[in-house]
Amino acid sequence: MNIIVFPGQGSQKIGMGKExxxxxxxxxxxxxxxxxxxxxxxxxxxxxxxxxxxxxxSNAQPALMACSVAVLRVLEKITNKNLPNLADxxxxxxxxxxxxxxxxxxxxxxxxxxxxxxxGNAMQESVPLGQGAMAAFIGVDIDTTQKILNEVQTIGICDxxxxxxxxxxxxxxxxxxxxxxxxxxxxxxxxxAVILPVSAPFHCRLMSPAQLVMKEAxxxxxxxxxVLPIISNTTALPENxxxxxxxxxVDQVTSxxxxxxxxxxAN
Numbered sequence: 001m002n003i004i005v006f007p008g009q010g011s012q013k014i015g016m017g018k019e020x021x022x023x024x025x026x027x028x029x030x031x032x033x034x035x036x037x038x039x040x041x042x043x044x045x046x047x048x049x050x051x052x053x054x055x056x057x058s059n060a061q062p063a064l065m066a067c068s069v070a071v072l073r074v075l076e077k078i079t080n081k082n083l084p085n086l087a088d089x090x091x092x093x094x095x096x097x098x099x100x101x102x103x104x105x106x107x108x109x110x111x112x113x114x115x116x117x118x119x120g121n122a123m124q125e126s127v128p129l130g131q132g133a134m135a136a137f138i139g140v141d142i143d144t145t146q147k148i149l150n151e152v153q154t155i156g157i158c159d160x161x162x163x164x165x166x167x168x169x170x171x172x173x174x175x176x177x178x179x180x181x182x183x184x185x186x187x188x189x190x191x192x193a194v195i196l197p198v199s200a201p202f203h204c205r206l207m208s209p210a211q212l213v214m215k216e217a218x219x220x221x222x223x224x225x226x227v228l229p230i231i232s233n234t235t236a237l238p239e240n241x242x243x244x245x246x247x248x249x250v251d252q253v254t255s256x257x258x259x260x261x262x263x264x265x266a267n
Contacts, residue, residue, distance in 0.1 A: 001088050003231075006068045006100050008093030008257075009202075012060045017067040018047045026077050027070035030109065034066040037113035042066070057199055058120035062113045065099045068092075072103055084227055089238055091231035091262055094162075094203070095119070097252060104226035106245060111221055118217055122210035123253070124200050132201030133178040134161055137169045139191030142260075145169040148188050152177045159204035162257040170196065172204035203257055211253040218246050236261035 020027040021043070031043045045053050046063050054060060076082060083103060090100040095116060102112040137145055142163045149158050149171065156174030158181055163169055171181055178201075182193040201207070223246050229238035232248040236258040239245055 002086065003089045003091060004072070004083075004087040004100075004103070006090070006092030006096035006103070007064060008096045009057065009060050009064065010198075012054050012064055014049060014051060014054055015047055016063070017043075017070055020067075020070055020074060024070075024074045024077065026073040030070040030073055031066055033109050034062055034113045037110040038062060038117045040117075055199075056120075057124045058117055061095045061098075061116040061120040064095060065102065065112055065116055068096070068099045069102055069109060087228060089231055090226070090228050092233075093259055094233065094252065094257055097230070097233050097249065100230045101223075101226065101245065101249075104228050104230060106223050106226050106230075106242070107221050115214075115217060115221070119210065119214055119253075122213040123202060123207060126209040127200050127206050129199065131175055132173065132204075132206055133175040134170055134172045134196040134198050134201055135178050135182055136194045136196055137171065137185060137190045137192075138194070139167050140169060140185070140189060141166065142169050144188050144190075145171065148181050148184055148190075151184055152180045155180050157205050160256045161201070161203035163260045164257075165260050165263070172201040173206060174201075203252070203255060205254055207254045211250060214253055215250045218249055221246075231262050231265060233257045233259070233262070236265055238265075 021031050035042050042063055045059055090104055092100040098112050098116055102109055142160060145160055152158050156177035158171055158173035158177035161170045161172030171178060185193045223242035225242060226240060229240050231238050233252045234248050234255045
């Protein structure tokens with residue numbers, strides 16, 4: 001079983017995609033189309049900007065998608081194979097699920113760029129800067145993490161943002177609740193707890209305003225049947241149905257990214 005996996009936010013870095021664009025016209029066209037779609041010279045930020053600029057959520061999300069699609073287009077070119085001949089399933093971490101749907105023909109590259117620019121802004125604006133936080137727990141499973149979170153709900157919202165792997169769970173929510181969870185974590189056997197350098201608490205209930213924004217935006221997009229099943233962040237199961245695919249994108253804004261289970265499915 002072959003699965004193509006697309007990255008999520010945090011994978012960005014200055015210079016990504018530049019060499020690809022310079023050597024493959026297929027990649028160059030992807031970047032140009034994304035720039036035009038969002039009316040922004042995103043590639044200038046990607047290739048000449050600062051770490052702070054490329055890490056801004058509204059830039060990082062369409063930039064990572066553009067880079068991923070460019071890589072895929074080049075892969076199809078050099079192998080002389082189309083997507084169904086390269087993989088059996090697609091998946092992506094958080095925004096990577098949008099990339100997977102673009103690759104699978106659910107919506108266009110232009111539509112995806114606009115959606116991700118909107119998604120990035122909406123997620124950033126859902127929580128005032130400094131009021132939310134995310135932290136990674138190392139050396140703990142999701143069940144133990146949930147027990148810790150149950151202890152801090154009177155302080156504020158704190159949810160499992162990402163169940164990334166055996167021994168790595170990311171929590172997300174109000175800064176005060178996240179800090180209290182970190183304080184309690186050693187008593188539950190967590191080996192290490194690290195605050196993540198993110199600008200907003202993604203994939204938790206605090207993202208409800210962004211979820212409403214994306215629900216409205218996605219309702220206006222005509223979803224086409226994917227050429228390959230897409231494994232959902234929220235269910236960790238492959239899906240072809242367009243209505244369910246759309247609902248999955250709405251749900252994932254506030255839901256746990258079930259990446260560990262997604263990777264287990266892949267294996």
